[in-house]
Amino acid sequence: MTGTTGETGQGPEGTGQVTSVPVPAAAGGGPISHAIFRLARLHRMFAGQLLRRIGLHPGQELVMMHLWELGPRRQTDLVRLLDSDAATMTRTVQRLEQAGFVRRRPDPTDKRASLVEPTAASHALRREVEQSWSRLEELVTAGLSADECAAALSTLERLERNLVQAAADPACTDPER
Amino acid sequence: MTGTTGETGQGPEGTGQVTSVPVPAAAGGGPISHAIFRLARLHRMFAGQLLRRIGLHPGQELVMMHLWELGPRRQTDLVRLLDSDAATMTRTVQRLEQAGFVRRRPDPTDKRASLVEPTAASHALRREVEQSWSRLEELVTAGLSADECAAALSTLERLERNLVQAAADPACTDPER
């Protein structure tokens, strides 16, 4: 049993090593797209690394944070909050339940729905999760002034808005060209 | 013909629908981290959508672009170029081979290695892939001036550099805190 990681199938456990990341000089494509791609990869890598040591997998922490913040929710609500996929949410919640961080209970007002609520045990994680997020934020914004942070945030949101808008505009990705 | 998508197991075929993305107001955590997260998700969604219609899955196009650009490479080189995972690369190349976009041949100078080269058939895709990337870049940077684009790129690179540096610094993620 090499990976004597978790008693419940949870409990990831890695080396904690972040590879040095040479940052390849991209082959042609859009520079901003590539930059987003690489930044996202690094960001994911760090988040995963920070989370792993507190027993969560990337993505699960977002569910937990919403549950801690808002209390019991239906899966559908979680899907909407995280803008996630229903199928993914089903299995994520199943794993969180199996890991003991979440409980499920039928919605009294809707026999189709199930309410998801954080367990008492899960609350012990909250502080750690929030610290990890703060830590990640510190790493990302290291050496940036408050103004620069605000500018960076504004830039990211601008790019995001562009994509959101493009998603709404049918002509953008579909027919044309 | 719903599931009869590809004769080789390839050939993704989706609805082409990009959900509207409500952009949840995040629960607590670092605003920049969340922005990166959401931007990356949207970006991935669009890239996937554009690629799907030309018969590739996200990630595969990066391999192909490097091969088209640089010619035959060993898998290890591809791993380094994309800063990817060796195991992922093995299976990605296997799928590309199975789909007929890539051929593999033993490296004459190193019996461990295998050379990966684009097939003639794959070259027909090149233009489409490059157009898709251009298109994605247009969507992301819609309405931005050249200066704003440069600034955005600089911002993204700055954040990336921070993470790269943090990755190199052992004290950042490991013990401490």
Added chain:
DNA sequence: AGCCGATACCTGTCCGAACAAGTAAATCGC
């Protein structure tokens, strides 16, 4: 009441990402 379309969820499948472990071959050091 009965019907029909929307919802809420589940399962199956395919894919990329990451880690662990193992095999074969190359290379270094003696």
Added chain:
DNA sequence: GCGATTTACTTGTTCGGACAGGTATCGGCT
């Protein structure tokens, strides 16, 4: 030359993400 280490690749496993169905339920409409 030979053993120890490194390298190149493969396989197994676990996740998240996305799409394609399928089932039970809810609701509005007739």
